[in-house]
Amino acid sequence: MKILYDLSIHLYFALLRWVSPFNEKAAAFLLGRKHLFWLEIPEKDPQTIRYWFHVASLGEFEQCRPVIEALKKEQFPIEIVLTFFSPSGYEVQKNYGEADWVGYIPKDQYTLASQFVQQINPDQAIFVKYEFWLNHLQACFDLQIPVVFFSVIFRTNHIYFGIARKLYEKYFRSVTQFFVQDQKSADLLLQLGISQVTVAGDTRFDRVITIADQAKSLPLIERFAQQDQVWVLGSVWPADMDVLSPFILKEAAKDTQFILAPHSISTDSIDYFQKRFPKAIRYSQISDRTDLKEVSILILDTIGLLSATYKYANYAYVGGAFGAGLHNTIEATVYGIPVFFGRSPKNLKFNECQELIFEGAAFDFDDLPEFMSHFELLNSEPSNHQKAADAAFTYTRSRQGATARIVNYLTKRF
Numbered sequence: 138m139k140i141l142y143d144l145s146i147h148l149y150f151a152l153l154r155w156v157s158p159f160n161e162k163a164a165a166f167l168l169g170r171k172h173l174f175w176l177e178i179p180e181k182d183p184q185t186i187r188y189w190f191h192v193a194s195l196g197e198f199e200q201c202r203p204v205i206e207a208l209k210k211e212q213f214p215i216e217i218v219l220t221f222f223s224p225s226g227y228e229v230q231k232n233y234g235e236a237d238w239v240g241y242i243p244k245d246q247y248t249l250a251s252q253f254v255q256q257i258n259p260d261q262a263i264f265v266k267y268e269f270w271l272n273h274l275q276a277c278f279d280l281q282i283p284v285v286f287f288s289v290i291f292r293t294n295h296i297y298f299g300i301a302r303k304l305y306e307k308y309f310r311s312v313t314q315f316f317v318q319d320q321k322s323a324d325l326l327l328q329l330g331i332s333q334v335t336v337a338g339d340t341r342f343d344r345v346i347t348i349a350d351q352a353k354s355l356p357l358i359e360r361f362a363q364q365d366q367v368w369v370l371g372s373v374w375p376a377d378m379d380v381l382s383p384f385i386l387k388e389a390a391k392d393t394q395f396i397l398a399p400h401s402i403s404t405d406s407i408d409y410f411q412k413r414f415p416k417a418i419r420y421s422q423i424s425d426r427t428d429l430k431e432v433s434i435l436i437l438d439t440i441g442l443l444s445a446t447y448k449y450a451n452y453a454y455v456g457g458a459f460g461a462g463l464h465n466t467i468e469a470t471v472y473g474i475p476v477f478f479g480r481s482p483k484n485l486k487f488n489e490c491q492e493l494i495f496e497g498a499a500f501d502f503d504d505l506p507e508f509m510s511h512f513e514l515l516n517s518e519p520s521n522h523q524k525a526a527d528a529a530f531t532y533t534r535s536r537q538g539a540t541a542r543i544v545n546y547l548t549k550r551f
Contacts, residue, residue: 138304142271146245165224166241174240175256178218185214188547189259191242191273192219194226197265200288203343203540204263204547205235211548218257222268247272254280261285261547269297271308278311283550287316287543288340290488291325298325306330316543319488335546338539339488342467345444346537349471352445357420358396361429362449366393366516369474371443372400372464373456377479378413380459380505384512385414389433396446398437400456400464407438448472451522452512458484458501466490470498473530475515475522477501477508489532498529 150167157164181187190205192198198221208215219236221227231239238257243249254262254276262277263285264270277284291297297305306329309315316337317323323334368385370377378385385395397417399406411417417434418427420442437443447453453469458479467489469476476493480501484490493499500511515522 138301139271142301142304143246146272150244162224165228169224169227169241170243172240173243174238175218175243175253178238178257181216181258182214185216186261187216187218187257187259189218189220189254189257189262190236190265191263191268191270192221192226192265193268194221194223195229196226197268197288198226198230199344200340201263201265202235203340203347204287204543207540207544208547209235211544218259242270242273245270245272247275251276251279254282261550263287263547266290269305269308271304274308274311283313284311285314285316285543285547286312287337288318288539289315289322290318290339290486291322292486293325298329302329314546316539316546335542337542338536340539340543341465342533342536343538343540345465345467345471346534348444348468349448352448355442355445355449357423358435358442358446358449361423361432361435362394362396363429364392364394366452367396367450368393368452368454369396369398369443369447369450369469370454371398371447371456371469373397373454374400374460375409376459377454377456378410380479381454381508382413383505384509385434389414389416393433395434396437396450397434398443398446400461402438402440407436410436444468447474450474452477452515454478463487463490466493466499467533470529471533473526475500475525475529477511479503493529493532496528496532498525498532 153163153167157167188208190201192201205217217236219233219239220242222242227241233239243253250273254273259282261283266288274284309326309329309331313333315326315334317334318339320336323336326334389395397410399410407419414434417436418432419436419438421438437446447469453474453476455464455466455469455476455478457464458481462483463478463481466476466478470493476499478501480503490499494501502508502511515525
């Protein structure tokens with residue numbers, strides 16, 4: 138099975154080389170790995186603790202970020218090496234200020250992995266969620282470097298408990314500590330005889346709470362959001378609009394305001410939304426002299442505002458479920474907002490989706506009539522809306538604390 142694993146790694150990189158002339162992401166993936174950034178990392182000072190964090194991409198980075206930033210507040214010298222697997226994460230966070238060095242993880246080949254781990258010489262190697270790169274793990278084990286995984290969530294249909302169970306069981310046994318999101322994940326590891334497990338929760342809750350508590354006012358959004366009912370539709374795609382545009386157009390003609398945050402702010406994407414809603418105004422078009430009194434739809438054509446924009450909403454819709462995959466729901470619920478999203482089997486990988494629905498804080502649907510039935514129930518009676526809003530706030534805020542548990546473990550070893 139390990140031979141097949143190694144072969145799959147070689148085949149994956151071969152495929153990337155083949156498609157790279159035609160695929161920008163594949164080209165970036167390979168180009169980034171030509172620069173062996175770790176060779177520039179100097180020998181570690183004996184008085185300094187060096188942590189190596191590895192994440193797949195941007196979503197996992199957001200889970201990792203609160204742990205890194207909490208460590209940096211500790212009262213002893215700390216260095217952070219941060220690696221990404223995907224260029225979509227690296228390109229956005231390559232200048233992340235809390236990390237001392239940022240780069241790509243090398244190809245998962247033992248010789249290269251061993252050279253990498255020896256050069257960076259971390260005191261602890263920390264992987265987020267599913268980054269089970271077996272040759273890098275083996276290199277850490279051989280060099281007796283403690284390995285920690287956090288924000289992991291396991292399911293019975295994962296390959297680790299199926300056809301490749303024996304292979305992964307061998308490596309899991311050598312991991313120093315697992316911090317998993319829920320008890321079901323801990324139980325699955327216990328079935329393999331893995332006892333070095335702590336149910337710590339998900340660090341994403343700590344991250345969204347920090348963002349919400351530090352969110353700055355957005356004067357242009359405040360000028361726009363003056364009606365009693367304001368919707369924020371976050372990370373939306375054309376597929377979301379195929380379902381919801383009749384509702385938006387109808388309600389916008391009344392007293393409801395909509396803030397649309399497209400998943401992509403490329404020219405083509407923004408043009409699509411502008412054509413779909415001709416009377417909408419773009420955020421970048423607003424000046425101090427712009428009259429917003431008659432405007433009901435605002436298109437966010439800039440990045441970095443969505444999380445703070447949710448605080449101005451009475452309702453939120455989180456996009457992606459009808460296509461590529463659901464975006465971050467707790468980014469909205471942290472403000473105490475009822476959340477709507479499309480129904481999709483992909484949602485099952487997010488525990489919070491089903492839990493929010495169970496708590497009465499979120500509502501999923503297949504089509505517009507089902508969406509309207511949920512909305513009319515909340516909108517017909519203020520107490521119904523308030524109950525959902527309170528449930529959203531309580532659910533999100535009650536799940537903080539994973540970061541503190543993980544950081545306490547990482548620091549007590551020194």
